[in-house]
Amino acid sequence: MVQIPKTPAAASRAPRSAPTSTDVARLAGVSRATVSYVLNDTGAVRISEPTRRRVHEAARELGYVPHAAARSLRAGHSRMVLMPAPAIPAGPLYSRFLSELQKALGHLDYTVVQYGSVGLRGDEAARAWAELRPVAVLVPGADLGPQGVAVLKRSGARAVVTLGPEPVEGAHALLMDHRTVGRCAGRHLYERGRRRIGVVVPEEAGLEAFAGPRLDGVRRAVRGTGTTVTELPLAYDERAAAALAARWRSLRLDAVFAYNDEYAMLLMRALQDEGIGIPEETAVIGADDLMLGRLLRPRLSTVRIRLPSGPQLAELVDRAVRDPAAAPVRRRVLDATPVHREST
Amino acid sequence: MVQIPKTPAAASRAPRSAPTSTDVARLAGVSRATVSYVLNDTGAVRISEPTRRRVHEAARELGYVPHAAARSLRAGHSRMVLMPAPAIPAGPLYSRFLSELQKALGHLDYTVVQYGSVGLRGDEAARAWAELRPVAVLVPGADLGPQGVAVLKRSGARAVVTLGPEPVEGAHALLMDHRTVGRCAGRHLYERGRRRIGVVVPEEAGLEAFAGPRLDGVRRAVRGTGTTVTELPLAYDERAAAALAARWRSLRLDAVFAYNDEYAMLLMRALQDEGIGIPEETAVIGADDLMLGRLLRPRLSTVRIRLPSGPQLAELVDRAVRDPAAAPVRRRVLDATPVHREST
Numbered sequence: 001m002v003q004i005p006k007t008p009a010a011a012s013r014a015p016r017s018a019p020t021s022t023d024v025a026r027l028a029g030v031s032r033a034t035v036s037y038v039l040n041d042t043g044a045v046r047i048s049e050p051t052r053r054r055v056h057e058a059a060r061e062l063g064y065v066p067h068a069a070a071r072s073l074r075a076g077h078s079r080m081v082l083m084p085a086p087a088i089p090a091g092p093l094y095s096r097f098l099s100e101l102q103k104a105l106g107h108l109d110y111t112v113v114q115y116g117s118v119g120l121r122g123d124e125a126a127r128a129w130a131e132l133r134p135v136a137v138l139v140p141g142a143d144l145g146p147q148g149v150a151v152l153k154r155s156g157a158r159a160v161v162t163l164g165p166e167p168v169e170g171a172h173a174l175l176m177d178h179r180t181v182g183r184c185a186g187r188h189l190y191e192r193g194r195r196r197i198g199v200v201v202p203e204e205a206g207l208e209a210f211a212g213p214r215l216d217g218v219r220r221a222v223r224g225t226g227t228t229v230t231e232l233p234l235a236y237d238e239r240a241a242a243a244l245a246a247r248w249r250s251l252r253l254d255a256v257f258a259y260n261d262e263y264a265m266l267l268m269r270a271l272q273d274e275g276i277g278i279p280e281e282t283a284v285i286g287a288d289d290l291m292l293g294r295l296l297r298p299r300l301s302t303v304r305i306r307l308p309s310g311p312q313l314a315e316l317v318d319r320a321v322r323d324p325a326a327a328p329v330r331r332r333v334l335d336a337t338p339v340h341r342e343s344t
Numbered sequence: 345m346v347q348i349p350k351t352p353a354a355a356s357r358a359p360r361s362a363p364t365s366t367d368v369a370r371l372a373g374v375s376r377a378t379v380s381y382v383l384n385d386t387g388a389v390r391i392s393e394p395t396r397r398r399v400h401e402a403a404r405e406l407g408y409v410p411h412a413a414a415r416s417l418r419a420g421h422s423r424m425v426l427m428p429a430p431a432i433p434a435g436p437l438y439s440r441f442l443s444e445l446q447k448a449l450g451h452l453d454y455t456v457v458q459y460g461s462v463g464l465r466g467d468e469a470a471r472a473w474a475e476l477r478p479v480a481v482l483v484p485g486a487d488l489g490p491q492g493v494a495v496l497k498r499s500g501a502r503a504v505v506t507l508g509p510e511p512v513e514g515a516h517a518l519l520m521d522h523r524t525v526g527r528c529a530g531r532h533l534y535e536r537g538r539r540r541i542g543v544v545v546p547e548e549a550g551l552e553a554f555a556g557p558r559l560d561g562v563r564r565a566v567r568g569t570g571t572t573v574t575e576l577p578l579a580y581d582e583r584a585a586a587a588l589a590a591r592w593r594s595l596r597l598d599a600v601f602a603y604n605d606e607y608a609m610l611l612m613r614a615l616q617d618e619g620i621g622i623p624e625e626t627a628v629i630g631a632d633d634l635m636l637g638r639l640l641r642p643r644l645s646t647v648r649i650r651l652p653s654g655p656q657l658a659e660l661v662d663r664a665v666r667d668p669a670a671a672p673v674r675r676r677v678l679d680a681t682p683v684h685r686e687s688t
Contacts, residue, residue, distance in 0.1 A: 065474040065495060098433070236635070
C-alpha cells in the first residue's frame with residue numbers, strides 16, 4: 001500500500017536536508033539564475049523550452065519545492081488573500097459564503113488563507129497578518145482600524161477590504177449593516193398586526209456585533225407607532241429557552257424576532273411545549289432562511305439575507321489588487337427580505 | 345472618527361515604500377544586525393534593555409513589520425500550523441472542533457493557517473502547502489500520500505499529522521474510522537428489534553468519504569443476522585426527501601440510519617408528512633448529537649461522535665514538533681456511542 005518514491009538520483013546526489021535551487025541547477029546543468037527564472041516564471045528572461053523542461057525535471061526528481069516566502073520576498077508580494085478565521089464556530093450561512101468565496105478566488109489564481117489570530121485584536125492582529133505579506137486582506141467584522149489598514153498597506157498588501165457596518169479609512173468597504181435585518185423583521189411583524197414585539201439577544205460571546213444592530217433595527221422599524229420592543233437575552237440551550245417560555249405569558253408579547261432560525265427553532269419548541277399557540281398567541285420570525293425553518297411546523301417565517309456572492313466579491317478583490325491606487329469602494333452588500341410562512 | 349496615525353518622523357525620514365530594517369536601524373542609531381537580533385528575539389546575543397527599547401520604538405514609529413517569510417528563512421521554520429480548509433462548507437461539529445483546536449494551538453504560541461487548496465489534490469496540494477514552510481501540517485481526510493508527506497518534511501515541516509481512516513507512511517495518524525459510526529447505529533437499530541434497515545447516503549459531493557464507511561459499518565454490525573441493509577441515496581433538499589417518503593412503504597423498511605442529524609430531520613419531516621409513524625412504523629436515528637435533534641418531536645435518537653479535544657490534539661502537535669525524530673504515533677480517536685431518545 002505504501003510506496004516510497006523512486007528517486008535514485010535524489011538519493012545519491014541530493015543532500016539529506018531540503019534540496020535547494022543550487023542542487024536543481026547542478027542536476028539540470030544550468031546556472032542558479034536560470035533555475036530561478038524558470039521556477040518563478042518571472043517572464044523577465046526568455047528561456048528555451050528544452051532548458052525549461054530540464055529544470056522542471058530536475059526539480060521534480062529532487063523533490064525541490066520553491067519557498068513561497070523567498071519568492072514573495074523577490075516579487076514583493078504573493079498571491080495570498082488573507083482572511084482572519086472567525087473567532088466563533090462559523091454558522092451555516094457564513095460557512096457557505098466562505099467556501100464559495102474561496103473557490104471563486106481560487107479560479108482567479110489566488111490562494112485564500114484563513115489566519116487564526118487567537119487573542120490578537122484590531123491593529124495588533126493586522127501586524128500579525130502583515131508578517132505573511134498577503135497581496136490582499138479581507139476582514140469581516142468591525143475590529144480593524146485605520147492604523148491597521150496602514151500597517152497592511154505598508155507591508156505590501158495592495159487591497160484591504162472590510163466587511164462590516166462602517167467604512168474604515170484607507171480600505172475598501174463592503175458595508176453590512178445588520179440593522180437592515182432587524183428593520184425587515186420588525187416591519188414584517190408590525191404589518192402582521194403585532195404591537196408588542198420581543199427581540200432575542202443571544203448571550204453567546206461573539207454575537208453582540210450582530211445582535212445589537214438587529215435589535216436596533218427592530219426599534220427603528222416601529223418607532224412612533226406605539227409598538228413596544230422588549231429585549232430578551234437568551235442562551236442557546238434548552239433550559240434557558242424553557243425558563244423564558246415559562247414566564248412568556250407574563251411578558252405579554254404577541255410576537256418575537258428570535259435573532260436567527262436556530263434560536264427561533266429553540267424558542268419555538270419551548271413555547272410549543274408550554275402550550276403557547278404559534279402564530280395565534282405569539283408570532284415567531286427567524287433570520288437566515290435555513291432549510292430547518294421550512295421543516296418546522298408551523299413553517300418558520302424568516303428574513304432572507306443576501307451576502308455578496310463569491311464570484312462578485314472575488315472580482316472586487318482582483319480589481320482592487322490590479323489597481324491599488326484606485327479610490328476606496330464603498331458598497332452596501334447586505335440585503336434583507338422577509339419570507340412569510342406559517343409562524344407569523 | 346477616522347484618525348491618521350501621528351508619525352511625523354516616519355513622514356520625514358521613512359521612504360514611501362515599505363520601511364526596512366535599515367530604516368529602523370538608522371532611526372534607532374544602531375546597526376542592522378542589532379535590529380535583527382532585537383526584533384527576531386533570537387536570544388543568541390545579549391542586548392541591553394535601553395537599546396532594545398530604542399529599536400522597538402523606532403520600529404513602531406516607522407510602522408515596520410518584520411517579514412514572517414524572511415524570519416522563517418533565517419530560522420528555518422515558522423510557528424505556523426497549516427491545515428487545508430475544508431472543500432465543502434464545514435458542518436457544526438467540525439466548525440466547533442476547528443475553532444477549539446485553533447484556540448488551543450494559539451495558547452501554545454502557534455498560528456493556525458487554513459489553506460484553501462481549490463482544485464489541488466493529494467501530493468500536488470502538499471507541494472503548495474510546503475511553499476509556506478509550515479512547522480506542522482494537520483491534514484483531515486484521506487487525500488495525502490507518502491510522497492506528499494516526504495515533500496512536506498523535506499521542506500522543513502517537523503510534524504505531519506493526518507486525521508483519516510488509514511495511516512500514511514511517515515506521518516503521525518489520528519485514525520478516524522467512520523465505520524464505527526455506522527456500526528454503532530446499526531447495532532442500536534438491531535437491538536431495538538429492527539431487521540430491515542435503510543441507510544441514507546448523501547448525494548452531496550465531498551461526503552462520500554464519510555458516507556461509504558458509515559454504510560459499511562451498518563453492514564458489518566448486522567452481518568450474519570439475516571437483517572437487510574438498503575442503500576438510500578438522498579440529496580439534501582425537501583423535494584428529494586418527499587419523493588423518497590412517497591415510495592417509503594414500498595421499500596418495506598422498519599428503520600433508517602439517516603447519515604447525520606440534519607439528514608434525519610429532513611427525512612423524518614417528509615416521513616411524518618407522509619403519515620408514517622415514527623418510531624412505530626420506522627425507527628429513525630441520526631448522528632452528531634446536534635441540538636436540533638433534541639428539539640424534534642419525537643426526539644431524535646443519534647450517534648454521539650467524540651473527536652479528539654482541541655487541547656489534546658494541540659499537545660500532540662507540539663510534542664511532535666519538539667521531537668521530529670520520534671516514531672509516528674498511531675491513535676484511534678473517533679469514538680461513537682448511541683443516544684437513545686424517542687425516534688427509535
